[in-house]
Amino acid sequence: MAETRPLDVAPVPAEDYTEFRLVASRQFHADPIPDSPPDAVWRNALYESQRLTAAWSDGKIVATYRCWDDQLAVPGATLTADLISTVTVSPTHRRMGLLTAMIRPDLLRAKESGTAVAYLIAAAAPIYGRFGFGAAVEHARWTVDADPALFQLSDESASLTVELGDDRELRTIAPDVYDAAYRGAPGAIARDGVWWDGTLGLADLSDDRKGPRYTIVVRDETKTAVGYARYNVKESSTQRVDTSELTVHDLAATTPAAYARLWAFLASIDLTSTLTAGDRPVSEPLPWLLSDRRGARQSERADFGWIRILDVVAALEARRYATAGTVVLDVLDPSGLAGGTFALHVDASGTGRVAATDGAADLTLDMSTLGSAYLGQIALQEIANAGGIAEHTDGAIARLSALLWYPATGAVTLTWF
Ligand SMILES: CC(C)(COP(=O)(O)OP(=O)(O)OC[C@H]1O[C@@H](n2cnc3c(N)ncnc32)[C@H](O)[C@@H]1OP(=O)(O)O)[C@@H](O)C(=O)NCCC(=O)NCCS
CATH class of the missing domain: 3.40.630.30 (Gcn5-related N-acetyltransferase (GNAT))
Structure with a gap:
């Protein structure tokens, strides 16, 4: 039976890269093949440039988590995102809070270092909404x-x-x-x-x-x-x-x-x-x-991609807009990381200005819902039609939906990470 005491969660030293990969491979049902020498050279170079976290039990890795900074295409711009991957917890150590113990500090670290969004591909859809992520792009x-x-x-x-x-x-x-x-x-x-x-x-x-x-x-x-x-x-x-x-x-x-x-x-x-x-x-x-x-x-x-907004002002100001307008949005974030009430004003050039405000909000939505609409590829109105967004001013959902939607002008094969 798995232990119930808190497990060690810490950065992964280079000598544990192979074990890290093999443990993660097993959770994703991949062949547990050890790295060939060229594999190891390539993977070590990759891992050295990234942030690897693991949990150990009795000296063995039982949970993995990998993240790094990369540029993410957002409407009309690119933005540095905290990319998250290789999230696994051994079947012997599930539901003991290990994912939570790895992802929460990472999201806080990313926010404190000035990164406006986190981005991942969810292997299973029910996992990440509770951490403020919303499905934002499909494939x-x-x-x-x-x-x-x-x-x-x-x-x-x-x-x-x-x-x-x-x-x-x-x-x-x-x-x-x-x-x-x-x-x-x-x-x-x-x-x-x-x-x-x-x-x-x-x-x-x-x-x-x-x-x-x-x-x-x-x-x-x-x-x-x-x-x-x-x-x-x-x-x-x-x-x-x-x-x-x-x-x-x-x-x-x-x-x-x-x-x-x-x-x-x-x-x-x-x-x-x-x-x-x-x-x-x-x-x-x-x-x-x-x-x-x-x-x-x-x-x-x-x-495909799920967004977690870590800084509403920075994220909304980093992207472009296809239409002008103003909406005050109340963003709920139970984790306390990035919620609040914000006035979004987009001018005729498509530039957005955002300010925290004590004023009355036109609508209230979850952080994950804002994340889903952030990339401009999923209409906020479509999400609102399923309920879950509270409108306080008539037409506010339609206005914010029109503001956030943005046409893609490029069509590339999406990159797994
Ligand atoms: C998904 C996974 C990482 C969760 O790890 P974990 O350490 O068990 O998660 P935690 O104990 O921190 O759970 C946090 C919360 O998420 C919930 N949760 C965890 N996994 C879930 C799942 N697959 N479906 C629904 N809810 C889940 C827990 O019930 C818990 O909820 P609570 O706070 O309301 O009690 C783990 O089950 C796993 O490794 N699965 C296989 C690989 C995988 O799917 N990885 C995701 C890659 S993107």
Whole structure:
């Protein structure tokens, strides 16, 4: 039986990185394979740049928690976020408060260091609302008929050139394209060199991120790369009729013309019948490229990124707004971390100014609800329609919903972390 005394919760020293990873792998049902030497080099470099916390019982790790700072795309800007990952508690030590003992101090630390939001991908949805997180961006799988005749390309799009390449070449091209593209996709995060090396198979890792992938790069008339895609094809046929599926693993473009050219080119590759792409935005513009919009179908829609606002003033002032207006919101945060009453005033240029106020609020909402609407991808009105937001001034929910909603202008493959 598990002990009931408080367990040691502390930062993880480098000599425990392997145990940390193996314990976390077990909770996520991954193969408990020890790191190969290249894996260890890559992972140690990653962990050394991050904050690892664990709980120990009898000298063994029984809970893990990992976080680091990264740039998060928010409406019209990027913002430093506390990214949280690898949250696990051994089955022998559940419901003893270990998650709480790891996440609460981290959220407080992040707030005190001036970080306005925390961000994570929830393995299970019921866990994080109590800590003030709200589901803020969704992802989906798209399936597209591999029929180039469906695509109606503009002259600009058709004039772009497409090059075939490989992951090694992509390493020098993709980071700049992605860096420009993700900024228009609220909920997407920046990717650093360690991420690119690991994902593109250049770190000699033994896990499944390595593997044969084909790449294409789209260039404009100045030869500047404006888009790329990584894919592979699973070959199959029925009675000699090709049923092969092309899977897009990553796709980013800096312009709508490049985006259209990428998809149209992928659809033109012979000996494939369908394209699929996971971890894509739910608002992917794909159907609007096609003469028959049913040629692109969405499935597996689910929540992806969850936001926890740690500083309402800083978070709301960091993003842009698509419309002007003023709303006073009362934000409930039982943890005492960041709640209060705030006046949000957005001017005609889309700049928001926020001030704590003693004045009467137009509406009252939970911190998790504000988090869900913060990235501008989920309408506050949609959440309000399910109840849970108290309106004190007629029309306040509709006004705040209109203020917070923001169109995504980029469509990148969302990054797991
Ligand atoms: C989810 C997990 C980390 C929770 O850890 P824990 O140490 O048991 O959590 P705590 O004891 O601190 O519980 C805090 C609160 O969350 C609740 N809670 C914890 N896990 C929950 C779950 N899966 N579903 C619903 N509520 C949960 C607890 O009941 C407790 O509520 P209370 O304060 O009202 O009593 C742990 O169950 C786990 O490792 N699960 C498998 C891996 C996983 O899902 N990780 C999440 C990755 S994003």
